[in-house]
Amino acid sequence: MxxxxxxxxxxxxxxxxxxxxxxxxxxxxxxxxxxxxxxxxxxxxxxxxxxxxxxxxxxxxxxxxxxxxxxxxxxxxxxxxxxxxxxxxxxxxxxxxxxxxxxxxxxxxxxxxxxxxxxxxxxxxxxxxxxxxxxxxxxxxxxxxxxxxxxxxxxxxxxxxxxxxxxxxxxxxxxxxxxxxxxxxxxxxxxxxxxxxxxxxxxxxxxxxIKSKTSHVEEVIQRAILVDKQNKSALLRYLIKKNKFKSVLVFMPTKRAADNIAYKFRKNGFSAESFHGDLTQEERILTLDDFKDKKIRVLFSTDIASRGLHIDDIDCVVNYDLPRSTEDYIHRIGRTARAGKSGTAISFLDNDNLAHFKLIEKRYKLDIKKEQIDGFDFTFKEQKKQKGPQPTKGKRKSKKDKLREQGLK
The missing domain is CATH 3.40.50.300 (P-loop containing nucleotide triphosphate hydrolases)
Structure with missing residues (x-):
């Protein structure tokens, strides 16, 4: 047709x-x-x-x-x-x-x-x-x-x-x-x-x-690696070198975290940059163009890169930290294995996000083997259930206050 x-x-x-x-x-x-x-x-x-x-x-x-x-x-x-x-x-x-x-x-x-x-x-x-x-x-x-x-x-x-x-x-x-x-x-x-x-x-x-006959998620090689928080950066450098990834998109939880780790990776000899909403539009366009042209090997980004970016040859997507929303997991890993090419998605799991990853697996009917890499320790700690603070009457933020905080008003 x-x-x-x-x-x-x-x-x-x-x-x-x-x-x-x-x-x-x-x-x-x-x-x-x-x-x-x-x-x-x-x-x-x-x-x-x-x-x-x-x-x-x-x-x-x-x-x-x-x-x-x-x-x-x-x-x-x-x-x-x-x-x-x-x-x-x-x-x-x-x-x-x-x-x-x-x-x-x-x-x-x-x-x-x-x-x-x-x-x-x-x-x-x-x-x-x-x-x-x-x-x-x-x-x-x-x-x-x-x-x-x-x-x-x-x-x-x-x-x-x-x-x-x-x-x-x-x-x-x-x-x-x-x-x-x-x-x-x-x-x-x-x-x-x-x-x-x-x-x-x-x-x-x-x-x-539209329900795809073959889910794009099924075309992505998904890995989950157990690692203590302090070892994530070193593990990421190791995986990039070992697998010879040429184009890596790493999702970070905050703008500051993206800036900090990109700086550390450059000090370690990687061509790396951060990508987030605090950049000027000119900087955002230039950064994406350089990433597409392979002038940047590792791009550390907030979730603004999880949707709408048409980059067909990203070798690997890394969830340095898991997304808050289970739906964003699919959007993130969907940045790789595009246009019929192969791709890998790696999630770093620590004691704080193990339970959240189980929710993601349940939501999308996944059962991903939990790996450990020699030389990068993971110490399992049993999580204690903590009760959150009781809500204070009259202290809830209004919709206008929330929008003002996000800079939308």
């Missing part, structure tokens, strides 16, 4: 061919026809399933049918949880429309870059805005964007956006959108919280759930 089944324009077909799109993925087969016929969609699909193209392709086809106006007006708004995913979606729009006679104007709206340049591009006129919610709301507050002509609204990685306080921001945003619009909702999981947020956006959506 080829993309011919969708009866796309010759310009889009030419772009598909150039970008090596030959056979549509399962989500593309289901979603593209629905969007072309202007139906609302609620799609559930894991990262790496081809969902970005599943909405970019038909939206470009619909835009192509619009009459050309002297000044472009915003017809498409896509919201994504991270700057990197935002930029990648915008790039997909650009790549897929490269052969259009009248190319749509596409603007990325993200934090970490000068707001002035983004405002100028918007005011000149644009067809597509791809944004992170925080920066978009900043521009809305300044009354510098007109969304009254919007026809298509896309929420991507909705479950991840909830972790960033998006539920409160959505109420503000929806007041500025026309009620008559096509809504496209994509999420890797559909918890009750995600369903609640989806109901605010659309109540008449066609539901699409």
């Amino acid at each position: 080829s993309f011919d089944i969708f009866n796309l324009s010759k310009e889009l077909n030419k772009a598909l061919e150039k970008n090596n799109y030959k056979i549509p993925t399962d989500i593309q087969k289901e979603v593209i026809p629905l969007i072309k016929t202007k139906q609302d969609v609620m799609a559930q699909a894991q990262t790496g399933s081809g969902k970005t193209a599943s909405f970019v392709i038909p939206l470009l086809e619909l835009l192509k049918q619009n009459k050309i106006e002297k000044k472009a007006k915003i017809k498409v708004l896509v919201l994504a949880p991270t700057r990197e995913l935002t930029l990648q979606i915008a790039d997909t729009f650009s790549n897929m429309s490269q052969f259009f006679t009248h190319k749509p104007s596409i603007v990325s709206v993200i934090g970490g870059e000068g707001i002035g340049d983004q405002l100028l591009k918007i005011q000149k006129g644009c067809d597509v805005v791809v944004a992170t919610s925080g920066r978009l709301l900043d521009i809305i507050d300044k009354k510098q964007i007109n969304l009254s002509n919007l026809e298509y609204f896309v929420l991507d990685e909705a479950d991840k956006m909830l972790d960033l306080g998006f539920k409160e921001e959505l109420d503000v945003l929806l007041k500025h959108l026309p009620t008559q619009r096509q809504n496209l909702f994509f999420s890797a999981t559909y918890s009750q919280k995600v369903i609640d947020i989806a109901s605010k956006v659309t109540t008449s959506a066609k539901k699409v759930e």
Whole structure:
């Protein structure tokens, strides 16, 4: 089956061919026809399933049918949880429309870059805005964007956006959108919280759930190594050298931890850098480009790298510390073994996270052998159950306080 089944324009077909799109993925087969016929969609699909193209392709086809106006007006708004995913979606729009006679104007709206340049591009006129919610709301507050002509609204990685306080921001945003619009909702999981947020956006959506015949997780070699906390750094250096890993993505619990260990690895002769939200956008782009080009061998990152990054040849992903959410475990290890290549995911287990790893195994029906490496000690300590402090009445943080702490207000 080829993309011919969708009866796309010759310009889009030419772009598909150039970008090596030959056979549509399962989500593309289901979603593209629905969007072309202007139906609302609620799609559930894991990262790496081809969902970005599943909405970019038909939206470009619909835009192509619009009459050309002297000044472009915003017809498409896509919201994504991270700057990197935002930029990648915008790039997909650009790549897929490269052969259009009248190319749509596409603007990325993200934090970490000068707001002035983004405002100028918007005011000149644009067809597509791809944004992170925080920066978009900043521009809305300044009354510098007109969304009254919007026809298509896309929420991507909705479950991840909830972790960033998006539920409160959505109420503000929806007041500025026309009620008559096509809504496209994509999420890797559909918890009750995600369903609640989806109901605010659309109540008449066609539901699409893609379950892979072969889980990407099954294609990853998963290892779990018992090691005391103080030996993790030395063990990581040993494993990289022994296995001759050329490209390693290591997930760290905090920005400071990522910075500190990257510095120590450089002192030990490794080309290593940290990657997190405190970097400027220019630094983030440069770091990722260097990692893709193999100028950086080991990248220490917070969870901002767990979704949306299209890097096809990462040899190994390491959970230096386990993610708080069991769902993020799958997203993390999904950064390796992409595009048909092999890959390894290693989790370091210590006394503090053994119980949490059991929850991850139970959730995904895994049974991973617990290894110990000679020379890197692990001393098992029986965990005592501790009662947490009793909640103090009236001391609970409000939603506004939480958002303020995250820098979203």
